[in-house]
Amino acid sequence: AAGVIQSPRHLIKEKRETATLKCYPIPRHDTVYWYQQGPGQDPQFLISFYEKMQSDKGSIPDRFSAQQFSDYHSELNMSSLELGDSALYFCASSLWGGEQFFGPGTRLTVL
Amino acid sequence: KQEVTQIPAALSVPEGENLVLNCSFTDSAIYNLQWFRQDPGKGLTSLLLIQSSQREQTSGRLNASLDKSSGRSTLYIAASQPGDSATYLCAVRVGSSNTGKLIFGQGTTLQVKP
Numbered sequence: 001a002a003g004v005i006q007s008p009r010h011l012i013k014e015k016r017e018t019a020t021l022k023c024y025p026i027p028r029h030d031t032v033y034w035y036q037q038g039p040g041q042d043p044q045f046l047i048s049f050y051e052k053m054q055s056d057k058g059s060i061p062d063r064f065s066a067q068q069f070s071d072y073h074s075e076l077n078m079s080s081l082e083l084g085d086s087a088l089y090f091c092a093s094s095l096w097g098g099e100q101f102f103g104p105g106t107r108l109t110v111l
Numbered sequence: 112k113q114e115v116t117q118i119p120a121a122l123s124v125p126e127g128e129n130l131v132l133n134c135s136f137t138d139s140a141i142y143n144l145q146w147f148r149q150d151p152g153k154g155l156t157s158l159l160l161i162q163s164s165q166r167e168q169t170s171g172r173l174n175a176s177l178d179k180s181s182g183r184s185t186l187y188i189a190a191s192q193p194g195d196s197a198t199y200l201c202a203v204r205v206g207s208s209n210t211g212k213l214i215f216g217q218g219t220t221l222q223v224k225p
Contacts, residue, residue, distance in 0.1 A: 033212065042200060043155070045212035056212055090155065092213075099145065100204075100213060102155040 002026055004093050004103035012109045013081050021076040021106045025093030031055070032074040033100060034066060037088040049074060081110045113138045113205050117216035124191055125224050132186040132219045134201035139179050142204040142211050146175050146186050149198045149218070158199075159186070191223045 005024040013019050025032050031050045035043040045058035049068035060066075063081075068074045078085060086109050092100040114137045124130055134144075143162045147155040159168045159175040161184070167176040174187040184201055198220045202213040 035213075042215035042217045043202075043213075045214070048212060058212060088152075092155075097142070099157055099160040101157060102147075104154040107152070 004091055004101055006089075006091050006103040006106050008106060009104065010107050010109075012111065014111055015081055015083065017081050017110075019078045019081060019108060021078070021089050021091075021108070023074045023076070023091030023093075023103060025072055025074070025091070026101055029072070029093035029095055029101075031094050031096065032068055032072070033092040033094075034060075034074070034076050035090040035092065035102075037090065037105075038084075039087070043090060046076070078108075083110050086110045113141075113203060113214045115201060115203055115214050115216040117199075117201060117219050119219060120217065121220045121222075123222040123224065126191060126193060128191050128223075129187070129189050130191055130221070132188070132199050132201075132221070134184040134186070134216055136182045136184075136203050136214075138205070139182050140205075141179065144175075144177055144184050144204070145202050145213065146173075146184075147200045147202065149200060151198075155200065188221075191221075193223050193225050196221055196223050 007022045033048040034046040037043040046060040048056045052068045066076045088105045090105045092102045094100045118133045145160050146158045161168050161177040172189040177184045198218040200218045202215045204211040
């Protein structure tokens with residue numbers, strides 16, 4: 001069965017650079033979520049989209065923005081990167097009211 | 112504010128033992144609860160989903176229970192195997208809409224020794 005696809009899987013950036021993470025949800029899933037997991041931490045919710053509209057917002061810095069496109073894929077844009085942004089970034093997708101399925105994550109390292 | 116706690120933080124058992132992982136949450140107004148498995152540096156694999164109206168779910172050697180009124184869930188693993196070694200996370204979905212975010216516990220790291 002198709003799973004959530006994230007790209008790239010690994011990303012290395014310098015401080016103050018910009019990064020774009022991509023997420024391709026499971027076909028026919030209408031909701032996408034972004035989570036951030038710092039080293040040794042539990043995943044923290046960043047933002048979600050339902051039918052291409054932002055639906056909920058968590059602890060997402062103002063330097064970050066995200067959107068969901070007409071084909072339902074989503075992108076997380078991160079600007080002015082800081083050392084503390086180094087983390088695993090997960091995308092998850094679901095049907096309405098359903099189980100959230102997570103992608104393999106993008107490991108971002110900021111040097 | 113919803114808080115999720117998992118006890119113990121780490122657990123080491125010999126192969127073949129049955130074990131229970133605990134999860135508690137402070138606000139009983141949840142939509143559902145999911146248990147996940149995470150291998151080091153890897154993604155989250157969904158193990159079981161329990162809707163707020165359900166009491167338990169089973170999948171193979173795994174059984175998850177939910178007592179919403181007391182804010183508790185348990186994950187029972189029968190006949191543990193070395194391949195079960197991983198971190199197990201529980202997460203509650205808050206809100207009544209389809210856009211509810213998950214609030215995670217800090218996980219229980221399980222080691223099953225051969």
